[in-house]
Amino acid sequence: MVVPPDAELVARLRARDEATFALLLDEWSGGMTRLARTFVSTDASAAEVVQETWLAVIQGIDRFEQRSSVKTWVYRILTNIAKRRSVREHRITPMTSLTDAGPTVAPDRFQQQGEPYPGHWREFPEAWQPEKFAMAAEIHTELAAALAELPERQRAVITLRDVEGCTATEVCELLEISAANQRVLLHRARAFVRGKLEEYFRRAGS
Amino acid sequence: MTDLHCAEFVEMVTAFLDGALDPAAERRFVDHLALCDGCDAYLHQIRATVQTLGDLPPGDLPPETRATLLEAFRKLG
Numbered sequence: 497m498v499v500p501p502d503a504e505l506v507a508r509l510r511a512r513d514e515a516t517f518a519l520l521l522d523e524w525s526g527g528m529t530r531l532a533r534t535f536v537s538t539d540a541s542a543a544e545v546v547q548e549t550w551l552a553v554i555q556g557i558d559r560f561e562q563r564s565s566v567k568t569w570v571y572r573i574l575t576n577i578a579k580r581r582s583v584r585e586h587r588i589t590p591m592t593s594l595t596d597a598g599p600t601v602a603p604d605r606f607q608q609q610g611e612p613y614p615g616h617w618r619e620f621p622e623a624w625q626p627e628k629f630a631m632a633a634e635i636h637t638e639l640a641a642a643l644a645e646l647p648e649r650q651r652a653v654i655t656l657r658d659v660e661g662c663t664a665t666e667v668c669e670l671l672e673i674s675a676a677n678q679r680v681l682l683h684r685a686r687a688f689v690r691g692k693l694e695e696y697f698r699r700a701g702s
Numbered sequence: 703m704t705d706l707h708c709a710e711f712v713e714m715v716t717a718f719l720d721g722a723l724d725p726a727a728e729r730r731f732v733d734h735l736a737l738c739d740g741c742d743a744y745l746h747q748i749r750a751t752v753q754t755l756g757d758l759p760p761g762d763l764p765p766e767t768r769a770t771l772l773e774a775f776r777k778l779g
Contacts, residue, residue: 514776521768522762526759526761526762601744616707617741624746624750632757635754639754654755658752658755659756664720679716679722686715687712
């Protein structure tokens, strides 16, 4: 069973179709937990945020006005609950951080003044062949570790965009950031994760 | 040479993938891409990174939480 289009989804939930609700729980809770974890400091706390969100969804579905997609609505409820909780947990969410500036690829990867082609690759990045990704479980572990190392705002943006598949517009609305800011955070996060994958492939030996 | 430097190219990748470059910048980006195997590989690596992130398996809801929520849904009436 796949999640039906929004109009049907809302109708089924309002008709108290339990199978549809169970399906949503199974399809969306993983992503919601990951998103919650970017705001709160423990897995247990993230799980509570997800549970609280679903309870709010149950209570709100009859009043939901469908001005956004169902998923966006659910994610907004979640970010509000998670942010409130992160304030209680005294987590600081700086609006900018040092890691939001500067080059995303180590400058020594490029030729410097005095070399034949300043600003160009010293050594080309490796072409990643699909077979590199065969060890999916190991790569997933690497990715999860890389995401955990990111500053909070970068982690929230890349989780929403690349893990959850939200659009840029949705992410801006959810996190209340500008389009330009969203792109900077996403760019830095992707470059960081790419670098981690590159390190992993090097360690693993090509 | 009006060619983009590779060090500049790598900072434009996300804007390019989002279709957010202005037409002149996009042309310089694509022109550079056509000539530079290193940047072609870099762009491919970023695409592969994004795709692999999208393949991350979702975490499961703890069974007791799932049961609690289904119960709450059932009681909604």
